[in-house]
Amino acid sequence: MSDTILEMTGITKEFPGVKALENVNLKVKPGEIHALIGENGAGKSTLMKVLSGVHPHETYTGDITFENNLCKFKNINESENLGIVIIHQELALIPELTIAENIFLGNERSKNGVINWYETINETRELLEKVGLKLDPQDVIKNIGVGQQQLVEIAKALSKKVKLLILDEPTAALNEEDSENLLKLLEEFRLQGMTSILISHKLKELFRVSDSITVLRDGKTIVTYDLKGNNITENQIIKDMVGRDLSNLFPSREMTVKDNIVFEVKNWSVFHPIDSDRKILHDINIHVKQGEIIGIAGLMGAGRTELAMSIFGKSYGKKISGQLYKDGKEVNFKNVNQAINNGLAYVSEDRKEYGLVLIDSVKQNLTLANLSGISKRGVLDKRKEVSVAESLKTRINIRTPSIEQKAMNLSGGNQQKIVLGKWMFSDPNILILDEPTRGIDVGAKFEIYKLINELVEKGKSIIMISSELPELIGMCDRIYTLNEGRITSNINQADASQESLMTYMTQSRGE
The missing domain is CATH 3.40.50.300 (P-loop containing nucleotide triphosphate hydrolases)
Structure with missing residues (x-):
């Protein structure tokens, strides 16, 4: 043999x-x-x-x-x-x-x-x-x-x-x-x-x-x-x-958190979009301060993505109730455009389905969320489009021979960078990142973590959803746990461990 x-x-x-x-x-x-x-x-x-x-x-x-x-x-x-x-x-x-x-x-x-x-x-x-x-x-x-x-x-x-x-x-x-x-x-x-x-x-x-x-x-x-x-x-x-040592899987970050709360979700309840008698989220209360990264931890089916999408212009759910506050003022996003115009961005967990137009170029994808930023009187400025795309390609290290390359031909890590770059160009205040490193390697993860840190160092705020508990512990200032559509804890990074998070992720109610 x-x-x-x-x-x-x-x-x-x-x-x-x-x-x-x-x-x-x-x-x-x-x-x-x-x-x-x-x-x-x-x-x-x-x-x-x-x-x-x-x-x-x-x-x-x-x-x-x-x-x-x-x-x-x-x-x-x-x-x-x-x-x-x-x-x-x-x-x-x-x-x-x-x-x-x-x-x-x-x-x-x-x-x-x-x-x-x-x-x-x-x-x-x-x-x-x-x-x-x-x-x-x-x-x-x-x-x-x-x-x-x-x-x-x-x-x-x-x-x-x-x-x-x-x-x-x-x-x-x-x-x-x-x-x-x-x-x-x-x-x-x-x-x-x-x-x-x-x-x-x-x-x-x-x-x-x-x-x-x-x-x-x-x-x-x-x-x-x-x-x-x-x-x-x-x-x-x-x-x-x-090709090099990575002594730390998570890049260091200067303390960026300010005292002011920039975004708050109060008493947020959401029902299933088809089965209108089925309640998915129950009286959710969370907040994020300026320059803060908060995590959302939960098992599959806990309601993490449903929470993110319902906040982002009610793109999920029916019979939504509760309040959203931005910079202390109540806001009501009836659709995705209103959420974007008010400084929110949402990086979906499914980059190929919801984050990219795969048959379009890197250039077109990078500028898609902010066409007004490369237009004048409603007419696309192609020179500016190229300039912005080249700048973002360099800034976030997208590995592609050309900005004209189709997004479908790039690796998963580079596709994820394009999605992040697209929203960075829209210059949001609040970024909701749903599984931002799913299916990408440790080197690409480190680069994305650095981008996240750069954003909060500039005063942006991040809501980060992840199935990887070490990622949440390594990146977030605070972590909320979610189980069966209910918040069960709010833990500071210093007090978080995989064991404590898992305990709260599997219990019905917070202490």
Whole structure:
């Protein structure tokens, strides 16, 4: 038996103006969990798209050897036929179809063009049992949770007789419980002899389940570590990823908090936009001072995003009641434009759906939230647009060959910088940041943290929502905890710990 199931040698891949991969080498042993890690834009996803045939043979140089056979995949079907299956970060399920229909889409159980639904349902039930899902095969995808959808994707991969399972940021959108269940499943697959390649920015997860780690930086292979019996640390991996030491994951900040309250939410209640009898938020009371960063901590479903969107021009919810005060005066934002005009900005947790126009350029996205700032008498000043975009690109270090590059072609970290830059150009007083570092690497996170600190040092105020408790503790002056739509605590940074926050996040009411 060969000591490798997969070997990629000298892989080089270029896009217009960008060399995404340069002479990359990767060896994966059979039956192991092999982690692939690097900063956003390092080339991880591109390498896996080369492997799976998304980028077909002859669009790159180098060799792929799988199970001792030289492979020249022209499309994803050819790689799947050999048992190489990739699950992308953005799930590829069709919300309106059932679990069974999604699992066997394009791989139907049929005879003479007629689908055998009995066989389809039975096989789906067996696959769901393998991934630990107790759901009806005929449940519709849009009615199940994100964690369950991730497991449906894995069940779909198992239906294709997978030998090498590639998972790109599988836990990025999952809560802790769903992440833990998925990692346990990968460990079970390993015991059964399956090989996995795991792409993630969550180092603790990788160290827990991985046998080997390969680090990419700037499209090149830096190092591969065998984790068994070797004392490899997270700090060593971070240094390999970013090319320098990061002695502190959170940049230092001068005390910026003033005494004056600039924004206050009082007795804020919100009902579900469709089920108008279902109350989502119950009498929320929070405030933020000038130059302050406050955090909102809560488990998935606690109402964090609903709170942010309802504040931001009532873009979520029905029967909204309560008061908003800005600089001591009551305000009423009936829509998003009124919120923006009154100095609010909202960075959504879903940058691709709500934060960016992916088919537009970096330049167009950066100036989108403040078109009046690059216009005169309603006419766009294209020179000013270029000047503003170039200035923001430099200021916030967006890594792109040109401001004319489409946003869809940039890494997640650079896309997130564009969203932040867009709102910085609108010059808000209050920024609501919903999961501002989700799915981006430690180096890009540090740069975004520095941008946040720069904003509050200039007198801006930040409301920061995050699922990562160390991030909230490292960045925020105070942290509110939210559970079942109710505020359960208001903790100063000095008194905050992951344990204390989790306690308040899981209890019904504050002390």
